[in-house]
Amino acid sequence: MNEKTKIRAVLLTVVAGVFPFLAACAALKQDRPLLPVQEYERMIVGRLDAEYVGTDNCVSKCHRHEKIADDFKHSVHGEQIKPETGLPLVNCESCHGPGSLGIEQISDDVADNDAKKIKCDTSTFLDIKNLPTPAQSLICLKCHSAASTPSLALWNASAHALNDVGCFDCHKLHKGPQQKVSREEMAEMCYGCHPEVRAQNNLFSHHPLREKKMACTDCHDPHGSVQPNLLKGNTVKEVCTRCHMDKQGPFAFEHADVTENCANCHTPHGSINNNLLNAAMPFLCLQCHAGHSIGANPSDATRTLFNNRCTDCHSQIHGSDVPTSTQKKGDFLK
Ligand code: HEC
Ligand code: HEC
Ligand code: HEC
Ligand code: HEC
Ligand code: HEC
Ligand code: HEC
Numbered sequence: 036m037n038e039k040t041k042i043r044a045v046l047l048t049v050v051a052g053v054f055p056f057l058a059a060c061a062a063l064k065q066d067r068p069l070l071p072v073q074e075y076e077r078m079i080v081g082r083l084d085a086e087y088v089g090t091d092n093c094v095s096k097c098h099r100h101e102k103i104a105d106d107f108k109h110s111v112h113g114e115q116i117k118p119e120t121g122l123p124l125v126n127c128e129s130c131h132g133p134g135s136l137g138i139e140q141i142s143d144d145v146a147d148n149d150a151k152k153i154k155c156d157t158s159t160f161l162d163i164k165n166l167p168t169p170a171q172s173l174i175c176l177k178c179h180s181a182a183s184t185p186s187l188a189l190w191n192a193s194a195h196a197l198n199d200v201g202c203f204d205c206h207k208l209h210k211g212p213q214q215k216v217s218r219e220e221m222a223e224m225c226y227g228c229h230p231e232v233r234a235q236n237n238l239f240s241h242h243p244l245r246e247k248k249m250a251c252t253d254c255h256d257p258h259g260s261v262q263p264n265l266l267k268g269n270t271v272k273e274v275c276t277r278c279h280m281d282k283q284g285p286f287a288f289e290h291a292d293v294t295e296n297c298a299n300c301h302t303p304h305g306s307i308n309n310n311l312l313n314a315a316m317p318f319l320c321l322q323c324h325a326g327h328s329i330g331a332n333p334s335d336a337t338r339t340l341f342n343n344r345c346t347d348c349h350s351q352i353h354g355s356d357v358p359t360s361t362q363k364k365g366d367f368l369k
């Protein structure tokens with residue numbers, strides 16, 4: 036746990052006291068010692084004395100899974116067929132482990148089974164919900180290697196993997212045919228563990244996440260990234276100027292290297308200040324500059340110190356190609 040994580044953990048615990056529903060989340064995500072990968076690999080092999088029987092067998096014997104089976108058939112996973120054989124590449128047992136022992140006692144007569152209350156013996160499957168998180172993720176990663184799913188290349192080093200968050204925490208595979216996290220439902224799903232971001236997005240000035248015109252993955256890659264804060268791309272500027280291209284430059288007169296990190300002045304999720312600013316004007320500018328006055332005669336009593344909205348005059352704050360009257364400097368005046 037780094038310092039930030041610790042503080043976050045304490046905060047989360049405090050909040051959890053107030054909102055009991057968060058307690059489950061906090062309790063779920065405790066740091067557990069990591070084991071060597073082979074240990075996790077061993078956990079997901081399944082019973083060695085069981086055989087693979089195929090989705091049709093699983094489903095025909097347990098009709099209560101009809102919705103699951105139907106959704107699955109229409110999911111990307113269900114649609115994967117090996118071209119050479121025509122057999123499915125992904126089936127129930129790809130994730131749940133071999134199933135022959137589970138249906139051993141069940142006859143083909145479904146009504147008879149129901150009457151005799153014979154159920155499939157789920158204890159012979161992988162105990163998928165109670166495996167340690169890294170083992171759960173490994174079930175997916177055996178197919179979703181970096182080669183097949185490039186966006187997962189940095190998964191193991193991601194803040195999520197390192198903090199005991201696994202694939203199923205975000206991907207609810209049996210909720211419907213959709214295996215991906217949809218853009219409409221994404222923010223709600225993420226807020227479950229990141230309630231502070233919801234609070235920020237409810238502020239007056241905000242990116243239109245709550246209007247569902249944007250999604251967290253416009254800026255973040257939840258699977259891992261080379262930047263801090265799981266940001267996409269190589270720099271903060273790169274993330275922002277993908278949409279705000281007019282701020283990209285290069286300009287003849289740059290605001291030094293200040294605009295290389297848009298977060299020097301802006302906060303991404305929401306702010307009480309206009310334009311997602313970190314601080315209100317003029318305090319934002321006064322963090323780095325002194326207020327000033329203009330005029331030929333310094334002793335002129337009518338001169339006022341401009342300590343108000345600096346951008347009333349310096350409107351081209353992100354950089355300008357137009358020199359000022361001094362012809363040397365870009366004072367971002369127009
Ligand atoms: C790609 C992996 C994957 C495949 C394929 C898959 N499942 Fe699952 N299944 C999961 C995961 C993960 C869970 C537990 C977490 C959850 O509920 O999201 C689960 C849970 C379940 C549960 C328990 C649900 C509950 O609420 O307790 C049943 C029943 C189930 N699966 C049946 C099936 C059947 C039947 C098939 C084939 C038609 C199938 N699964 C295919 C990953 C998979
Ligand atoms: C037996 C192999 C296999 C396993 C195990 C598996 N997948 Fe997949 N998955 C695939 C294939 C093949 C595709 C389709 C091609 C692709 O998108 O890479 C796919 C696609 C997906 C997609 C993309 C869906 C879309 O709409 O584009 C998601 C999300 C996904 N899998 C999540 C998971 C998760 C989470 C797990 C673990 C519970 C998992 N998969 C386990 C083989 C597998
Ligand atoms: C913190 C939440 C989160 C976790 C954890 C997570 N995913 Fe995802 N995943 C997403 C979101 C959100 C998307 C949709 C991406 C988009 O819209 O750009 C996605 C998309 C995908 C896709 C679709 C193809 C792609 O590259 O975008 C696959 C495949 C996938 N995830 C597999 C996995 C696997 C396997 C794991 C575990 C190793 C995992 N995910 C863990 C949130 C998560
Ligand atoms: C417009 C781009 C953008 C969008 C959209 C966005 N973020 Fe962020 N997020 C950032 C940036 C930039 C940072 C780094 C902030 C900094 O350096 O001060 C960040 C930081 C974070 C952090 C870590 C620091 C913190 O504030 O707690 C979390 C967690 C986070 N974002 C979650 C989310 C979630 C969840 C969503 C969707 C509801 C989301 N973000 C949408 C740009 C974005
Ligand atoms: C099951 C809980 C859970 C879910 C769901 C979840 N996260 Fe996280 N997330 C965490 C934990 C735990 C951490 C690491 C501790 C921290 O920094 O808060 C984290 C860290 C982050 C960070 C900061 C990374 C850093 O470098 O500090 C970002 C950004 C983030 N998550 C974005 C997202 C987004 C976007 C989603 C939805 C697609 C999401 N999270 C869904 C639990 C979750
Ligand atoms: C996926 C596209 C996208 C990305 C990436 C993006 N933005 Fe935005 N941004 C928008 C949209 C859409 C709006 C809302 C425009 C509107 O309401 O007219 C907006 C609005 C803004 C505003 C004005 C807010 C207000 O209150 O009027 C600022 C400032 C801003 N973004 C800064 C940033 C910064 C900084 C980043 C990088 C961390 C960033 N944006 C990344 C799409 C994006």
Ligand code: HEC
Binds near residue numbers: 346352
């Ligand atoms: C030195 C501080 C500073 C930095 C750094 C900065 N901005 Fe701004 N930005 C502002 C101020 C101040 C405003 C409000 C302008 C006004 O009051 O007229 C603003 C307004 C905006 C707006 C909304 C109004 C408009 O002009 O479209 C967007 C979008 C924006 N900034 C994007 C960015 C992006 C993208 C970056 C990084 C490349 C960035 N900003 C870096 C200070 C900054």
Ligand code: HEC
Binds near residue numbers: 352
């Ligand atoms: C994070 C620090 C920082 C913030 C915040 C900041 N600036 Fe700057 N600004 C600088 C630096 C560094 C320079 C370059 C100084 C130099 O070249 O002497 C500069 C240069 C300038 C210049 C002079 C340009 C020139 O060519 O001489 C003006 C005008 C200016 N800033 C206005 C503003 C205004 C207005 C704001 C608030 C919206 C602001 N700055 C916010 C750091 C900052």
Ligand code: HEC
Binds near residue numbers: 361368
């Ligand atoms: C009424 C218009 C106006 C307001 C308001 C204003 N400025 Fe200026 N500022 C100017 C002009 C004009 C210049 C160019 C003066 C020159 O070229 O001699 C300038 C120059 C500057 C410079 C460059 C000075 C130098 O010597 O390089 C900085 C930095 C600056 N302003 C910051 C600010 C800050 C910070 C604020 C808000 C607290 C602010 N300005 C408010 C008009 C204004």
